Amino acid sequence: MSSLNVFAQFGNYSKKKAPQITDQAAIVYTRVSSKEQADHNLSLDVQRKAIEDYAQRSNLAIIGYFGGTYESAKTDGRKEFMRMLEFIKKHKGKVSHVLVYTLDRFSRTGGAAIKLAEELRDKYGVTVFAVTQPADTSNPSGVLQQSIHFIFSQYDNQLRKQRAMAGMKEKFDKGIWVSKPPQGYDIVRTNGQRKIVVNEVGKKLRKAFIWKSEGMKNEEIILKLKAMGVKMYKQQLTKIFKRPFYCGIINHGLLEGKIVEGEHERMISPEIFLKVNNIHTGSVGYGVPHKKEDSALPLKVFIKCDTCHQPFTGYVVKAKGLWYYKCRTDGCKCNKSAKRMHELFEELLDRYCVQEELIEPLKSVLIAEYNEMNKGNLEQQGILASQLREINKKIDGLEESRFVLKEMSQETFDKFYPRYIKERENIAAQLDKCKLGISNPEEAIQYALSLSSKLPMVWHSSDAGMKEKLQKLIFPEGIVYDRKNEVFRTRKVNEVFALIASLSGNTPKMKKGQTILMMICPFCGLDGTRTRDLRRDRAAF
Numbered sequence: 327m328s329s330l331n332v333f334a335q336f337g338n339y340s341k342k343k344a345p346q347i348t349d350q351a352a353i354v355y356t357r358v359s360s361k362e363q364a365d366h367n368l369s370l371d372v373q374r375k376a377i378e379d380y381a382q383r384s385n386l387a388i389i390g391y392f393g394g395t396y397e398s399a400k401t402d403g404r405k406e407f408m409r410m411l412e413f414i415k416k417h418k419g420k421v422s423h424v425l426v427y428t429l430d431r432f433s434r435t436g437g438a439a440i441k442l443a444e445e446l447r448d449k450y451g452v453t454v455f456a457v458t459q460p461a462d463t464s465n466p467s468g469v470l471q472q473s474i475h476f477i478f479s480q481y482d483n484q485l486r487k488q489r490a491m492a493g494m495k496e497k498f499d500k501g502i503w504v505s506k507p508p509q510g511y512d513i514v515r516t517n518g519q520r521k522i523v524v525n526e527v528g529k530k531l532r533k534a535f536i537w538k539s540e541g542m543k544n545e546e547i548i549l550k551l552k553a554m555g556v557k558m559y560k561q562q563l564t565k566i567f568k569r570p571f572y573c574g575i576i577n578h579g580l581l582e583g584k585i586v587e588g589e590h591e592r593m594i595s596p597e598i599f600l601k602v603n604n605i606h607t608g609s610v611g612y613g614v615p616h617k618k619e620d621s622a623l624p625l626k627v628f629i630k631c632d633t634c635h636q637p638f639t640g641y642v643v644k645a646k647g648l649w650y651y652k653c654r655t656d657g658c659k660c661n662k663s664a665k666r667m668h669e670l671f672e673e674l675l676d677r678y679c680v681q682e683e684l685i686e687p688l689k690s691v692l693i694a695e696y697n698e699m700n701k702g703n704l705e706q707q708g709i710l711a712s713q714l715r716e717i718n719k720k721i722d723g724l725e726e727s728r729f730v731l732k733e734m735s736q737e738t739f740d741k742f743y744p745r746y747i748k749e750r751e752n753i754a755a756q757l758d759k760c761k762l763g764i765s766n767p768e769e770a771i772q773y774a775l776s777l778s779s780k781l782p783m784v785w786h787s788s789d790a791g792m793k794e795k796l797q798k799l800i801f802p803e804g805i806v807y808d809r810k811n812e813v814f815r816t817r818k819v820n821e822v823f824a825l826i827a828s829l830s831g832n833t834p835k836m837k838k839g840q841t842i843l844m845m846i847c848p849f850c851g852l853d854g855t856r857t858r859d860l861r862r863d864r865a866a867f
Contacts, residue, residue, distance in 0.1 A: 352381055352423035353390040355410055357397045357431055370394060373427035380457040386423060414450055421452050429456045429475040436480030440473045495580045501589045505578070508571055510593060516729070517736055522590035530554050531566060535594045536758055538567060539601045573599035595751045598758065622649045624793040625667060628804045632815070634658050638807070660809055667807075672782040674814045678800060678823045679782070685775045692771045692825055710757040717750045778826050 356373040374394075381388050392410035414421050424446070426432045432454055433439035443463075446452040453463055459475055462468035497504045503522055507513065510528030514521050524532070533554075534547050548558050570577055570585075574592040577585050623640040630637050631653040638651045638660075649664035680688055724743055727734040777784065785796055797804075800823050805816045819827075 350384075350386050350422050351389045351420055352386040352425050353392060353410060353413065353421055354378075354381075354388055354425050355393045355407070355432065356391075356427065357393040357395065357404075357406070359396060373431065376427055376457055377425045381425060386425070388425075389421070414446065414452055418450055421450070424452060424454045426454065426456050428458050429454070429472065430479035430482070432456070433476065434479045434483040436477050439476040439479070443472065443476070444469075491580065498576055498578050498581055499584075499586060501576060501586050503571070503576060503578075503588055503590050507590070508569060509566065510572070511590070519736075524591050524593050527556055528593050530556050531572070532593050534563070535567070535572070535598055535602055539598050539758065567602050570599065591747065592751060595755045597755050621790040623651065623664060624790045625651065625671060625797070628794070628797050628801075629667070629814075630804055630806050631655065631658060631660055632806045632808045632810075633660065635806075637804075640664065660807070662807070662809075668786075670812065670814055671805075672786060674805070674816075675781040675785055675800070678778055678819075678827045679780070680775060680778050680826050682779050685779060688826060689768075689771055689775055692775075693768055695825060696767050696771065707757065710753055714750065714753045714757060717746060717753060721746050721750065774820075774823065775826065778823060 354374065354377050356370050356377070358369050374391075378388065380386075390410075390413055392413070393406045395406060397404040397406055410424070414424075424432070429439075433442065443454045446454060447463060454472070455461075455463075456475070459472075461471040461475075463472055494504050507522045510524060510531045511522050512525040514523055530551060534551060537547050537550065538544075544560055544563055548560065548563060551558050551563075566572070571588070571590075572593040573596045574588050574590065575585060575596070576588040577583075622642070625638070626640050627637040629651065634653060634655040636653055636655045636658070639654045640649060640651050642649050651662050651664055651667050653660040721743070724734070724739060724746065728736070728739040781796075781800075785793055788796065800820050801816045801818070802820065803816070803818045805814045808815055
């Protein structure tokens with residue numbers, strides 16, 4: 327029989343083999359887990375020296391160094407680690423070993439580390455070798471030994487994480503924020519104590535909260551912040567307004583729904599935070615799904631049903647090209663022609679119109695009325711502003727004594743500083759309530775009067791966006807449709823327009839010579855119901 331070697335060509339052999347490396351060449355990978363270790367720990371030097379001593383004893387030529395910095399081993403996506411793997415792939419057949427101090431320096435990913443080490447052996451002929459945990463991976467026993475080390479490294483990592491999470495939860499429970507603070511805060515360390523304080527950006531964000539509480543739109547707030555050097559986009563600002571951390575409250579996920587009062591410095595008071603979010607959740611149309619505004623239905627969502635108090639939606643009868651408003655509640659059966667609704671709304675606007683010859687006399691009366699309304703606020707504002715200056719002086723003096731002159735002990739500083747900060751927040755909150763909403767009331771009144779002389783025409787001829795703005799300007803909380811009497815009702819009207827209507831005799835009389843006005847004041851932002859004698863005012867005309 328002929329030689330059996332002739333049958334070798336028919337064998338089923340693996341085409342992929344690890345390259346045969348004739349020269350023993352190694353690369354070195356060292357790392358620590360944190361920046362503090364890299365800056366202040368000698369571990370990197372210890373690792374490198376031990377690896378170089380082993381390479382010298384084993385006649386291994388070192389052709390590259392990787393790592394040498396801080397990288398977490400929780401994942402294998404580390405920058406230096408990836409650079410090392412790319413080097414191996416690029417120099418396939420030229421690298422025989424990856425030398426590390428211990429296997430957990432290479433990876434703590436358990437099964438993923440085992441797979442990676444196997445791939446390096448089988449595909450590139452590279453052995454991962456720990457100089458303090460030697461294992462011969464050329465045989466199954468050595469591979470098993472190395473794999474056990476990788477598994478235990480991952481297990482140790484998981485135990486550390488569990489302990490760390492438990493420690494974090496304990497601190498959160500005590501009101502101590504241990505994660506990175508949000509925008510507007512810095513971490514400072516004084517005499518070994520870690521504190522989270524409001525920084526310069528935070529002081530500007532504080533203004534944003536106050537502006538929002540006064541009713542300013544997000545777009546305008548973003549522009550004002552930009553002018554102050556703080557870049558912001560709309561979604562980011564919304565997230566800031568909704569984060570209780572800024573008013574001293576901690577609600578981290580580790581607390582599982584528990585709310586804790588934090589020890590960090592408050593940027594704003596809880597009252598301002600809640601006011602800002604009440605403005606958001608209480609605004610007309612909040613939480614109501616809506617499509618892009620349609621010029622045919624500018625009153626959609628703005629009108630509410632008097633029976634079920636739900637916002638109106640709308641639809642079109644395509645065959646006839648007719649638009650209708652309807653209550654969004656099933657079974658309410660309140661449908662109304664858009665044309666008729668618009669006629670009724672223009673009739674409502676007409677009640678807040680003033681004849682042009684009455685503009686100047688009305689202006690004088692409105693300015694006098696405005697000054698009378700805000701007289702107390704102005705006096706109180708001056709008092710609070712003075713108190714705010716005094717408390718700021720006390721806080722500045724306290725900080726100077728403690729941190730600059732070193733005259734005050736930390737114990738004394740901790741005793742008075744939180745008290746002064748809380749007092750400042752209370753004064754700022756009171757001052758916010760009585761501040762004027764506009765800087766030039768005379769100009770605002772003149773504009774309102776000019777607009778009020780032609781309200782139906784302005785609304786009728788405007789586009790959908792302008793109509794919506796005008797609607798909300800005059801009726802901040804929208805209007806209610808009374809289907810039985812086929813009229814619109816509203817409880818709250820912009821103060822200026824309400825006064826125009828009352829002085830012109832266009833509001834319903836409650837008692838002889840009196841008119842009740844339930845409104846939101848655009849100047850001080852306060853809700854109010856007041857009854858006033860208007861006979862003297864009307865006599866002016």
